[in-house]
Amino acid sequence: MRDAVISDIHGNYVALRSVLKYIQKENIDKIINCGDIVGYGPEPQRCVDTIRALKNIHSVIGNHDWAVVGLEDTSKFNSDALTAVNWTRDKLDSESLNFLSTLDYRKGGSNFMFLHGSPRDPLDEYIFGISAAEANFKKLLKPICFVGHTHAPVVFRRNTNNEVESLLFYPGKDIKIEENFRYIINPGSVGQPRDGNPDSSLIIYDTDKKEISLKRIPYDITKTQNLILDAGLPEFLASRLAEGE
């Protein structure tokens, strides 16, 4: 079985379309989506419609999705994020809002689980470093946990001595999933990468080979930037896409 793991689409349909085209060519069995389908980007309705139309996708809710349906405390959102959340809410039809509000915050399979933030705070916590990863390894319900939220691809691994390390992970550097080890894996972001590389990011998880590989997919960034500006969304949301920051 080969699964694609994606996250943080953030209303960037141009990026999502490129990623789905790649997935289609790769003979993928199912897509695991770690949340934040909307927020920031200019085409939330098209993104929700596309996700809903896919047969082989399993999605969880992200903090921006939750904010758009009006239930997340947005006091921690910066002003650009908040502007985008309110704009997105107005652009989505009621069926899409209902779809987002009924997404679960955690799902999983035989040996993995996935959620947006972290096992101990599924919506809001960022796992940037080893200390946050260490604390969250204690809350893992399965050996592998896919997360999103930080928009940066990373793999944390805990060995049998409970030592946690962050592994080098880039396209071409596949990582073997070892028996008895535990993993927290972030595929990066489809619609707003923040690791210095503006290309969309995703992971292919080969369950037979027990291996994960990171893929970066270029898309028409200028097109999304123009759509952001045409929509009257904050300029920074457009400029950051080119930087991958």
Add this chain to the structure above:
Amino acid sequence: MSKFKLSDIIAGRWRVMASAQEGGMSEVYRCKDMKKNSTVALRILKKDANLQRFKHEATILKRLDHPNILNLYDFNDKGNDVYQIEEYLDGMPLRESLGGKNNFNLVKTADIVCQLLEGINYLHSEGVIHQDIKPDNIFILPDGTVKIIDFGLARDSRAEDVPWQTDLGVHGTPQYMAPERLDGYPSFSSDIYAAGLVLYEMLTRLNPFDIKNHTEALKKQRYYVPSPPSKINPMVPPELDRVVLKALEKKPSKRFNTAREFKIRLNSASQQPVRTKNIKWEFIVILILLAVFWIILFNLVKVLAA
């Protein structure tokens, strides 16, 4: 369309005595056990319903035996029909009586929850976490006996997972789920928390958390502290407030250690006087006595002065 009609005989033993009642995944028939000459309920699984869940429920129920737990007599999964033969329950779920306009009765409330806690205590002693304690799953018989029903979500603490829940999704009723259950770490204490919410609802006719789905529950069950029931219903004694709020502590270690301990504290708290109510009556009686005394004194002075 019902599978069986009146007077049909199932497996050569159970005669259908009443037409089917529809449940979510099953149809229930009142039947006569012709071998034992007794009344039973035959719960037959609907086509396309979750067979694994039905089997799992039967496996757990089969080894339980307690007056406050639904009795399972037999289970069949051979042939075309999958069914459970259960104790026939006459009465109504607690949910229905909460919806009515019955007067609040503290003694009755305490009695129902004490029986519920006895049932939970037994389940825990058998290593079973019910995981779906709520008014819909508490059945009240006409003589007042409480029966805990629906073990589809129950977890045998000796097994790693509930076998039919392979998706790791969040299963359960969000309004009654303890914070640790939402994290994926259910414990015996999660049933105590849910029983605390049932008690809260019986005392106030309100669930303290306005929750529509699991994600909302994740926030509210973790962080919202409910107001004491007496703020909503002044008939609730202050000691009972403390009992309810202890059962609803966010951390399992701060709740009652066992359902039995919860029951003992509930029993004692429900026998405490409701101070505000008594003070009001005492105050009125004192006022009347003062008025009578004043009239007597006034007349006496008038007589003496004359």
